[in-house]
Amino acid sequence: MSDNIIEDSNKTKPVLWVMLLAWLAIVLILGANETFAREPGIPPIPLLIAVVAPIIVFLAAYRSVAQFRELVLSTDLQFAAGIQAWRFGGLGFIALYAYGVLPGLFAWPAGLGDMAIGITAAWVIRALRDRPDFVKSKAYRAWNLLGILDLVTAVSLGALSAYLGIGISETITTFPMARLPLVLIPAFLVPLFIMLHVTSLIQSRKLAATGKSCAWVGQRILCGMEERTTHA
Numbered sequence: 001m002s003d004n005i006i007e008d009s010n011k012t013k014p015v016l017w018v019m020l021l022a023w024l025a026i027v028l029i030l031g032a033n034e035t036f037a038r039e040p041g042i043p044p045i046p047l048l049i050a051v052v053a054p055i056i057v058f059l060a061a062y063r064s065v066a067q068f069r070e071l072v073l074s075t076d077l078q079f080a081a082g083i084q085a086w087r088f089g090g091l092g093f094i095a096l097y098a099y100g101v102l103p104g105l106f107a108w109p110a111g112l113g114d115m116a117i118g119i120t121a122a123w124v125i126r127a128l129r130d131r132p133d134f135v136k137s138k139a140y141r142a143w144n145l146l147g148i149l150d151l152v153t154a155v156s157l158g159a160l161s162a163y164l165g166i167g168i169s170e171t172i173t174t175f176p177m178a179r180l181p182l183v184l185i186p187a188f189l190v191p192l193f194i195m196l197h198v199t200s201l202i203q204s205r206k207l208a209a210t211g212k213s214c215a216w217v218g219q220r221i222l223c224g225m226e227e228r229t230t231h232a
Contacts, residue, residue: 047183051187055191077128084124087118110157154190
């Protein structure tokens with residue numbers, strides 16, 4: 001990347017953080033007003049919009065805004081994988097099932113899937129550190145695709161359970177996922193995790209297509225003529 005491109009992407013970062021905070025604030029306000037909550041038999045459309053809309057905006061911005069595109073292409077892939085490590089918190093879904101808050105139909109697949117991605121994130125980070133060319137590997141792309149599949153499956157099962165009112169009993173359904181604080185997971189964290197997976201796949205695809213090799217230079221990974229900044 002040229003110095004001008006790096007400078008433009010650096011200028012974009014503060015704007016991105018402001019947008020993320022604004023997005024979080026909107027979800028909190030809507031969640032406090034129970035905008036996402038729906039009764040059994042009514043499709044959870046507001047919550048599904050909250051999941052899908054940010055991803056559409058992300059993809060549209062990548063295609064149409066050069067500065068944002070360069071920011072995506074310069075994203076620290078170790079950081080992106082590190083954020084996914086927080087998904088080990090999916091253990092909380094299983095705990096909520098044990099306490100009779102969430103149905104097993106949703107809690108077990110969502111919890112175990114998130115935990116699997118969270119645990120293996122450490123392996124991905126280490127692989128990127130030790131073998132920078134791992135970013136172009138099928139294993140790296142498969143891990144990211146599985147991460148997306150897990151999230152899509154969890155959202156689908158949650159929506160199905162909410163729509164049909166499926167649970168252990170009439171009082172144990174996925175309705176808590178549409179209310180604070182749990183609504184932050186599908187309305188904020190899920191699309192954010194998907195964006196990070198997509199970012200990783202975009203970089204992997206570009207590097208694999210060009211055939212450029214990657215190597216560490218100081219605190220950064222250089223992939224041919226393109227630079228990827230990563231943590232020490």
